Amino acid sequence: MKNRILLGFALLAALALTSCASDDTADINITDNSVTNNTTTGGGNTGGQTIFLSGTYTTDLTLDANNTYKINGSLIMAAGTTLTIPPCMTIEALAGGADVYIAISVGAQIDAQGTADCPIVFTSDAAAPAAGDWGGLIILGSAPINSVSGNATATSEIASLPYGGTVTNDNSGTLRYVRVQYSGGSADGQSENNGVSFYGVGNQTTVEYVQVFEGKDDGFEFFGGTVNADYISVVNSQDDSIDWTEGYTGTITNAYVKHGADHDKGIEADGFNTDIGNNSSPIFFSAPNVTNLTIIGLGSANSSEAIRLRAGTRAIFNNVLLEGYNEGFDLDGNDTDSPTGAGVTSGETQVTDITFTDITTKVKNDTGVMFTEADLIAGDGNGTGTDYATWGAGWTVGN
Numbered sequence: 001m002k003n004r005i006l007l008g009f010a011l012l013a014a015l016a017l018t019s020c021a022s023d024d025t026a027d028i029n030i031t032d033n034s035v036t037n038n039t040t041t042g043g044g045n046t047g048g049q050t051i052f053l054s055g056t057y058t059t060d061l062t063l064d065a066n067n068t069y070k071i072n073g074s075l076i077m078a079a080g081t082t083l084t085i086p087p088c089m090t091i092e093a094l095a096g097g098a099d100v101y102i103a104i105s106v107g108a109q110i111d112a113q114g115t116a117d118c119p120i121v122f123t124s125d126a127a128a129p130a131a132g133d134w135g136g137l138i139i140l141g142s143a144p145i146n147s148v149s150g151n152a153t154a155t156s157e158i159a160s161l162p163y164g165g166t167v168t169n170d171n172s173g174t175l176r177y178v179r180v181q182y183s184g185g186s187a188d189g190q191s192e193n194n195g196v197s198f199y200g201v202g203n204q205t206t207v208e209y210v211q212v213f214e215g216k217d218d219g220f221e222f223f224g225g226t227v228n229a230d231y232i233s234v235v236n237s238q239d240d241s242i243d244w245t246e247g248y249t250g251t252i253t254n255a256y257v258k259h260g261a262d263h264d265k266g267i268e269a270d271g272f273n274t275d276i277g278n279n280s281s282p283i284f285f286s287a288p289n290v291t292n293l294t295i296i297g298l299g300s301a302n303s304s305e306a307i308r309l310r311a312g313t314r315a316i317f318n319n320v321l322l323e324g325y326n327e328g329f330d331l332d333g334n335d336t337d338s339p340t341g342a343g344v345t346s347g348e349t350q351v352t353d354i355t356f357t358d359i360t361t362k363v364k365n366d367t368g369v370m371f372t373e374a375d376l377i378a379g380d381g382n383g384t385g386t387d388y389a390t391w392g393a394g395w396t397v398g399n
Helices: 009-015 340-345
Strands: 050-057 068-077 082-085 090-093 097-104 109-113 120-124 134-140 173-181 196-199 206-213 220-223 228-235 242-245 251-258 267-270 289-296 305-310 316-332 350-366 377-380
Touching: 120 134, 134 173, 196 206, 220 228, 242 251, 305 340, 316 340
Parallel strands: 050 068, 068 090, 068 097, 082 109, 090 120, 097 134, 109 173, 120 173, 134 196, 173 206, 196 220, 206 228, 220 242, 228 251, 242 267, 251 289, 267 305, 289 316, 305 316, 316 350, 350 377
Antiparallel strands: none
C-alpha cells in the first residue's frame, strides 16, 4: 500500500521506494490493492478511489474525504507518524476478525476529529455486520503502567507492540466524535480485541465524544496510563463495557453504558493485571476518578454486577446512576496483595451521590477487609448520572 495517498506520478514513484520500519512484529509487506472507481456525477464532479489500507506506515497517512478506505489487515502507524482522518468519513474494515485492526504505536499519533453532525465511523464492511467482525482501534503510549518496573515496557495482547514508560503527559493524538462498530474479533482463547484499547496512553491525548457499538469483547479498556476520557458511550458490548487494569490513573467523565442481550459487567476494574502481577516499585494500583456515570442493565433478574472492583483497584465515583442489576458494586480481593477493601477503609475508594434503581444488592464485599455500606457510599438517592440525551444526541447509535 502506498504510504500516502497523493496525486501525481512523480510522487507515486517516490513512494514506491519507501520501506517498512522494524518493530516487535514480523515484517509486514505493504501491497497496493487499490481499485479505481472514478465516476462523474451529473454536476461534473469526479468521484474518488476505493483504497485498501494495511501494513506498517513509516510516514504520515492523511485520508482524503473524496476516497473510500477499507482496512484489509493490520494497519500500524510507526513512531513519528500521524494518521489524519477528516470529519464525516466512514472507514470500513474487512470482516476478518482480530487480524484486521488499526494500531497507533508509541510515538505515533491519530488525528480523528469529527463533529456532532459529521462523526468519524470505523465499521465492518459485511453486508450483515456483527460483533467481532474486525479487531478495533489500538492506541499505545509511554505513560506509567504497573505490570513492569522502572523504564521497562510491556507488550500488547494484539499486535505485540511495546507500551508503557514514565511519561505521564504523553500525547497519542485526538479522538473526537468517533464511533467504533462491530469490533472485538478474537485472536485465540485469551486474546481479544476491544472497541478501543488504550495501552499506557498519556494525559495529553484527547478522548472525547467516542462511542463503541456492538462489540464482541470490552468497549473501552485502559491498560495503565493516565489518559482522560470524556463523553464516552458503550452500547451492546458483549463483555465488559469499561475495563481498566495495570495501574490506570486517568479520569472518566460523562460515561454512558447500555447493555444488550449478551453482556457482562458495566465496569470491570483491576488494580493490576492478575495474569502478570503488580511489578511496580513503589507499588501502585489503578485509581481513576469517574464522574457522571450511567449504567443501564436488563433488570435485576437478568444482569449480574453493574460494577466489579478487584485486584486492589481504587476509584472515586461521583454522581452515578445504576439501573437493572442484581448487584450494584461487587468488591473482590484480599487483605494482602489484592487489597481492594483497604481502598474503602483508607478513603481511596468512595462513591458520592448515587441512585440505585432495580438493584437487589447495593454492595457486596468479598475482599477480606471489613467495611460497611456507609463506609463506601454517601448521598444514596442523589445521583442523576450523565446527561446522555444531550451530549449523545445525533452522533451515537443504538440508544
